[in-house]
Amino acid sequence: MLNRMLQQTSLNSNFTRREMLATSVAAAGLASLPSHALARAPVLRGTADHCIFIWLGGGQAQIDTWDPKVLGDPKAKKPGSYYESIPTAIPNVQLCKPLSRCADILDRFLLLRSVHHDTVDEHAAATNRMHTGRPTSGTIIYPSVGSIVTHQRPIEDQSIPPYVVMGYPNLTRGPGFLGAKYGYLYLTSTEAGPPALQRPANVTNERMQRRTRLLKQLRQEYLGQRQVEKVLADYDATIETAQRLAGPQFMKLFQLQEESATLRESYGGEFGQRCLLARRLVESGVRFIEVSHNLNFLNGTGWDVHNEGILNQHLLIDELDRALSSLVLDLENRKLLDRTLVVVSTEFGRPAGFDGRGGRGHHSGSFSVVLAGGGLKLGQAIGQTDEQAMTILSDPISVPSLFATIFAALGIDSSRELYAGDRPVPITDKGQPIRAAFA
Numbered sequence: 001m002l003n004r005m006l007q008q009t010s011l012n013s014n015f016t017r018r019e020m021l022a023t024s025v026a027a028a029g030l031a032s033l034p035s036h037a038l039a040r041a042p043v044l045r046g047t048a049d050h051c052i053f054i055w056l057g058g059g060q061a062q063i064d065t066w067d068p069k070v071l072g073d074p075k076a077k078k079p080g081s082y083y084e085s086i087p088t089a090i091p092n093v094q095l096c097k098p099l100s101r102c103a104d105i106l107d108r109f110l111l112l113r114s115v116h117h118d119t120v121d122e123h124a125a126a127t128n129r130m131h132t133g134r135p136t137s138g139t140i141i142y143p144s145v146g147s148i149v150t151h152q153r154p155i156e157d158q159s160i161p162p163y164v165v166m167g168y169p170n171l172t173r174g175p176g177f178l179g180a181k182y183g184y185l186y187l188t189s190t191e192a193g194p195p196a197l198q199r200p201a202n203v204t205n206e207r208m209q210r211r212t213r214l215l216k217q218l219r220q221e222y223l224g225q226r227q228v229e230k231v232l233a234d235y236d237a238t239i240e241t242a243q244r245l246a247g248p249q250f251m252k253l254f255q256l257q258e259e260s261a262t263l264r265e266s267y268g269g270e271f272g273q274r275c276l277l278a279r280r281l282v283e284s285g286v287r288f289i290e291v292s293h294n295l296n297f298l299n300g301t302g303w304d305v306h307n308e309g310i311l312n313q314h315l316l317i318d319e320l321d322r323a324l325s326s327l328v329l330d331l332e333n334r335k336l337l338d339r340t341l342v343v344v345s346t347e348f349g350r351p352a353g354f355d356g357r358g359g360r361g362h363h364s365g366s367f368s369v370v371l372a373g374g375g376l377k378l379g380q381a382i383g384q385t386d387e388q389a390m391t392i393l394s395d396p397i398s399v400p401s402l403f404a405t406i407f408a409a410l411g412i413d414s415s416r417e418l419y420a421g422d423r424p425v426p427i428t429d430k431g432q433p434i435r436a437a438f439a
Contacts, residue, residue, distance in 0.1 A: 044433040046409030047375030048341035050282045050289075051149060054275070054324065055167060057294030058123070058303030059367075061350035061360055063389040065317060066368035067113045068096045070387065074310070074358035079351075079388055082310065093381050098317035101325035107379040108328050108337070110371040110437060114383025114392045117399050119348070120364045123304070124172075126347035131172040133403035134429050140420055143176035145403060146288040148427060151175075151182045152412045153287055159249045160284050161185040166274045167292020177420035184290070190256060190273045253280045263330065271295060272323035279330055282340055293320060303346065307357040320344075328372050341374030341409045352388035366392045369402060374409040377439045400431025408433040 063069055064082045072080025085094040088106040095103045102109065119126040125136050132142040143151070150162040163184040165173050175182035256264060256276060267276045271293050278289045296302045298316055301309030324344065331337040349367025350360035366385045372378065383395040404414035407427065414431060417424040 043413075044408045044435060044438045045411055046341065046438065047338045048373065048410045049153075049339045050287055050336075051146075051341045051343060051374075051406070051410060052275075052278045052282065052327070053146065053288065053290045054320075054342070054344045055290055055292045055294070056303050056320070056344065056346040057127070057168065057292055058301065058305075058346070059126075059348045059350060059362055060303045060346040061305060061313070062113070062366070062368040062385075063350065063352055064313065065096050065099060066111055066370060067385055067389045068094055069352065069389050072352065072354070074354040077354055079353040081352075082313065090379050090381065096317070098314045099321045101321045105325055105328060108332065108372055110376050110378050111381040112369045112371065112383060112397055112402065112434070112437075113381055113385060113389075114366060114395050115369045115397045115399065115402055116366050116392060117348070117364050120362050123347060126364065127170075128172040129399060130345055130347050132176070133400050133431065140425075141171070141174075141176040142425075143178045143182065143418070144173050145406060146173060146184060146290055147175035147178050147182040148407070148418070149288045149410055149412065151178050151418070152407075152416075152427075153410060155285055155287055157285050160281075160286055161250075162287045164281055164286055164288070165290045165292075166190075166277070167290060168294065173290060177425070178418065187277075190270070190277045191254065250284070253277070253284055256280075263326075266322075266326045267330075268319055268322040268326070271319055272326065275323045275327045276330075279327060279334075279336070282331075282336060283334070293323075295319075305350065305359050306355060306361065307359040310354075310359040331373060337373040338375050339373075341376075341406065342372040343406060344370040344372075349389070352390055363390065366390060369397075371405075371409075371437070375439070376409055376437050380436070382434060382436055395436075397434060398431060400429040401434060402431070404428045404431035404433045405437055408438070 061082070063080070068081045068083070068085040070080045071084060072078050072082065074082070081096060083096040083098055086097050086100060086103055088095055088103040090106045093106065093111070095106065117126070117129055119129050119135065128136050131144045131146075133145065134142050146163045146165070155162045161184075163182070164187060165184040166187045169184070169186045173184055254277065256273060259276065264273070264276065267273060271291075274291045278291050281289050293316070294302045295316075298319065299305070299309055299312035301307075303316060305313050324342075328337065328342060331340050331342070346367065346369075348362055348364035351363040353360075355361055366389060383397055384393045385391060386393055404427075407414045412427070414428050414433060416427050418427060419425065
């Protein structure tokens with residue numbers, strides 16, 4: 001190896017004497033190492049090109065879904081699961097009964113039952129934590145997982161957006177210091193494209209041309225003012241993007257009636273139709289799609305099941321179960337599951353005990369995040385909690401390591417650095433991909 005490096009160096013006539021000496025010293029150092037020290041650890045990498053990130057806003061109770069324990073009793077204030085446990089397609093792994101459809105195909109999933117962080121009472125701070133991989137900072141706005149993915153894996157087709165959010169948009173989903181170029185397109189409906197991209201019916205071509213001429217005249221007044229020109233350039237880029245997305249290729253994706261009635265019905269209601277649209281967006285090439293499932297009208301509280309909100313929690317779980325199982329099978333049938341990483345995440349979990357009116361509080365010491373597809377080693381549960389799903393007994397998973405695993409599944413090197421101006425910022429906060437999650 002030493003001789004090969006020196007031969008390659010001698011062939012390069014542009015090498016200086018200093019560079020020659022440095023190369024020789026480095027090669028000598030390598031030659032002195034034993035052969036096993038030269039072997040690098042295998043790079044952990046999945047096969048995903050796209051990510052569907054399902055967000056359960058409010059804090060899903062792991063003990064009532066993915067990590068069931070002994071049955072509890074809210075009236076008697078006996079801690080435990082709200083629902084009975086059922087067997088699954090993974091031997092010796094159980095789920096709560098309302099997740100019966102996912103239980104039947106759980107061999108397509110990877111359960112991470114030992115995710116944890118230390119943000120408990122603040123929903124907003126915990127949501128930020130589970131979208132950026134870091135605690136909230138007073139000095140820097142970190143980019144979201146969706147923005148990092150689209151930054152690291154840009155798409156070439158400019159007629160579709162790289163990053164789409166269906167749900168409640170806020171700062172935690174945004175690009176942070178990466179800049180507006182890596183922001184998201186926000187969708188409010190699965191029935192039509194974004195209204196802001198479509199010209200109002202009463203604005204004719206002639207009227208639009210008059211507006212364009214007037215805008216051009218106004219801009220002449222600001223030529224030469226660098227700060228203003230930068231703003232105008234960003235504005236023009238936004239207009240150009242909007243005009244591209246208003247084209248037929250992107251708008252056609254919202255025509256869900258093109259799908260069979262049987263398939264549409266299998267996904268279920270509004271949330272299910274969002275998941276179906278997410279699959280169509282993946283087929284079109286969109287890199288990252290977040291689908292929020294925080295529809296408070298189903299049980300009055302969404303996943304934040306304090307007090308009486310828990311009484312109809314099963315409606316939320318059933319809707320998730322129906323849509324998620326249909327999404328995974330649909331992706332599999334279309335040969336897209338290995339190319340798509342599905343993530344089911346939430347800001348924190350819930351405790352085993354019940355509050356004064358039978359609901360549950362907050363618990364971030366141990367909760368579950370679920371993955372599917374992406375070329376991962378599926379059909380297993382990683383991490384074990386105690387008899388109340390409150391304390392992690394084995395394989396704790398930090399939020400940075402969860403993010404590193406997501407990035408690795410998408411072929412992104414989690415050891416790379418981003419830049420906030422001139423300041424280098426690691427993609428994760430010292431996270432490492434979960435080795436057991438990869439084949």
